[in-house]
Amino acid sequence: MNFSFPTRKLCGSIKRITDRVKDFPNEDVVLTVYGVNNETGVSLTGKDASNDLSNYICVSGNQFVYNPYRVNIGSIGLTPKNFKGVVSPAYVVFETKNDLDSEYLLFYLKSATGNNLIRWYGNRGGVRSALRYNDLCKLDIPNLTIEEQKKSLIRFNPAQKDIKKLSRELEAQNGNIAKLRQAILQLAVQGKLVPQNPNEEPASELLKKIKAEKEKLVANKTIKSKWKMHRKAKDKPPFDIPSTWEWVRFKDVIWCFRGHNPTKSEFVKSLRKGYIRFIQITDFKTDDKAVYVPGSKKLKMVYKGEIIMAAYRHIGKVSRQMEGAFNVALCKVNEIKPIDRDFVELLIKTDLVKGELLRASERGHIPSMHSDHLLSLFVPIPPLAEQKRIVKKVDELMALCDQLEEENKQARQDSEKLMASAVHHLLHRTLPEEQAITDKKQSRTLYKDDAAVICLLLAEMEKLQRPTTEFFIQKHIFAAKHHLNLPINSLFVRKVAGPWSHELKQKVIFAAVKMNWLRWEKSRLVAGSAFEKALTHAAKVLGDRAAQLIQLVEGLKAFGNNGLERWTTVLKVVEDLKETQQPITRSNIQREINTWPGKSLKKIFAEESVDYTITMMLKHNWLSPLGKP
Numbered sequence: 001m002n003f004s005f006p007t008r009k010l011c012g013s014i015k016r017i018t019d020r021v022k023d024f025p026n027e028d029v030v031l032t033v034y035g036v037n038n039e040t041g042v043s044l045t046g047k048d049a050s051n052d053l054s055n056y057i058c059v060s061g062n063q064f065v066y067n068p069y070r071v072n073i074g075s076i077g078l079t080p081k082n083f084k085g086v087v088s089p090a091y092v093v094f095e096t097k098n099d100l101d102s103e104y105l106l107f108y109l110k111s112a113t114g115n116n117l118i119r120w121y122g123n124r125g126g127v128r129s130a131l132r133y134n135d136l137c138k139l140d141i142p143n144l145t146i147e148e149q150k151k152s153l154i155r156f157n158p159a160q161k162d163i164k165k166l167s168r169e170l171e172a173q174n175g176n177i178a179k180l181r182q183a184i185l186q187l188a189v190q191g192k193l194v195p196q197n198p199n200e201e202p203a204s205e206l207l208k209k210i211k212a213e214k215e216k217l218v219a220n221k222t223i224k225s226k227w228k229m230h231r232k233a234k235d236k237p238p239f240d241i242p243s244t245w246e247w248v249r250f251k252d253v254i255w256c257f258r259g260h261n262p263t264k265s266e267f268v269k270s271l272r273k274g275y276i277r278f279i280q281i282t283d284f285k286t287d288d289k290a291v292y293v294p295g296s297k298k299l300k301m302v303y304k305g306e307i308i309m310a311a312y313r314h315i316g317k318v319s320r321q322m323e324g325a326f327n328v329a330l331c332k333v334n335e336i337k338p339i340d341r342d343f344v345e346l347l348i349k350t351d352l353v354k355g356e357l358l359r360a361s362e363r364g365h366i367p368s369m370h371s372d373h374l375l376s377l378f379v380p381i382p383p384l385a386e387q388k389r390i391v392k393k394v395d396e397l398m399a400l401c402d403q404l405e406e407e408n409k410q411a412r413q414d415s416e417k418l419m420a421s422a423v424h425h426l427l428h429r430t431l432p433e434e435q436a437i438t439d440k441k442q443s444r445t446l447y448k449d450d451a452a453v454i455c456l457l458l459a460e461m462e463k464l465q466r467p468t469t470e471f472f473i474q475k476h477i478f479a480a481k482h483h484l485n486l487p488i489n490s491l492f493v494r495k496v497a498g499p500w501s502h503e504l505k506q507k508v509i510f511a512a513v514k515m516n517w518l519r520w521e522k523s524r525l526v527a528g529s530a531f532e533k534a535l536t537h538a539a540k541v542l543g544d545r546a547a548q549l550i551q552l553v554e555g556l557k558a559f560g561n562n563g564l565e566r567w568t569t570v571l572k573v574v575e576d577l578k579e580t581q582q583p584i585t586r587s588n589i590q591r592e593i594n595t596w597p598g599k600s601l602k603k604i605f606a607e608e609s610v611d612y613t614i615t616m617m618l619k620h621n622w623l624s625p626l627g628k629p
Helices: 102-110 112-122 146-189 203-219 341-349 351-360 371-376 384-427 439-463 470-482 502-514 531-555 561-579 586-595 607-619
Strands: 007-009 014-016 033-037 041-044 057-060 064-066 076-078 084-087 092-096 140-142 246-249 254-258 275-279 291-294 307-310 324-326 330-335 378-381 493-495 498-500 518-521 524-527
Touching (some): 033 064, 033 076, 064 102, 102 112, 102 140, 146 341, 146 384, 203 378, 330 341, 330 371, 341 351, 351 371, 351 378, 439 470, 439 518, 439 524, 470 561, 586 607
Antiparallel strands (some): 057 084, 064 076, 064 092, 275 291, 518 524
């Protein structure tokens, strides 16, 4: 991993604490049980501890405690000076050596840089990430002396307090703006936002027209005449309204229906002939995950301008920009003319509708609503002309709220920049700002370089008629990086299928496809229209060492899936042992493979197979001579 400041590995500056209660049978050990969380650090759990505390770890002052499965969200703490207690054996406990200030390390681990490293090294390829102590040891920390660390903290702490205070104030202001929005909506539906005009046709006359229109819809079988009152519906309206208004159940002025879910096997990520856009809740935020499905009579449709709302998880969230079929987690709301559609949308956003639906689903694990409950809610209906005046006034006031939010957002961004600048100086001693290359620009260059190397690799694999699936690409690139030491920037972690790079998959190959260097053909990577440009760039990146990559492909041409996985897995284990400064022996290699998720279940990683692989790798100079067991 590349840093814009000098670093060293954490392993040489920390020591693991493994003392158990059972190790001190003749001493008085404080048996108060503590836990750790991302808010208060090391604190009393408030939960019942095990009856048997013999295996619990003894913790003293100025020691770190963290949860391997939750450290990625900040569940790590530093104990006070005179602390005494015990923690579950599931936790990791360690302390710093004389060359590392504990307060400085805590700050670093909780910073964006530290947290990114925790997430990176804690990714074990399984369902849950976990940062074991050996993974912790691999973390990179700023290479500062103990004096420089302390001076940095002295300079940083006052600024940190001021910036945090500012952030809290801005967060409070943001909450006040949200409350202001709800207050505007509440005044609107109470008839207190715009004046009433006694000369306008009252809502009672409007409702007669709506009723007549609804009867036509029922007669045409567009909507059903029967409906069921929801058990959580209220018996009476919650407040008084102007005399020209009327209270109704929502079902008197709207009709609605949920979507339909086709099977996921029908989903495609690009539009094809006969396919239509399929809308899901995630599409309310972004089009990045857009999918398309074959057109069918079973599908429920919505068109731009019509109201569609979330009925699951984000209840009451509304969009009128969607067009296509939609899934069962969404609900289309149709107004019954001549009520104003904009006013119906406004009603959905109020506490009378959205608030009631959310409160009714509080006990559920994930909020969800029933359509009958929506239809059963009481809503106030003003005269039609007043509906339009209300909508216009609300839009004006919401625009002011938007402006306040934008100003607040800019202030929060400025606050974050201040904090980032303070952290920058804390980690970089006094390096000039202009010397630090921005991560985004640097990342783009690195992805492009790696993408070019992949293209050269692909060209050689095609010549030798080797599979160009992602599995083979990943294994060859890993070997090129760690066996040949070629300048490849993508980082590899332990996955069930062996060493695997998420960057290679999600960033590098994506970049190559975007530049038309490569394209996917079913599950294989093949040359794109700009493939020759990629080969030219690869020649610049590798220079004379391009020949080594070609020789590597030639040397691995006889390897199948199992052979590639076994050789690269052993190579990855050896690299990990080097990083944590552990002896590289056959027994240590086998031990690491046995703890690698999924490996111990595969016959190809039986002890005799691994032993034979190590022998062959030594013979072909893939490994340096091993240490003694």
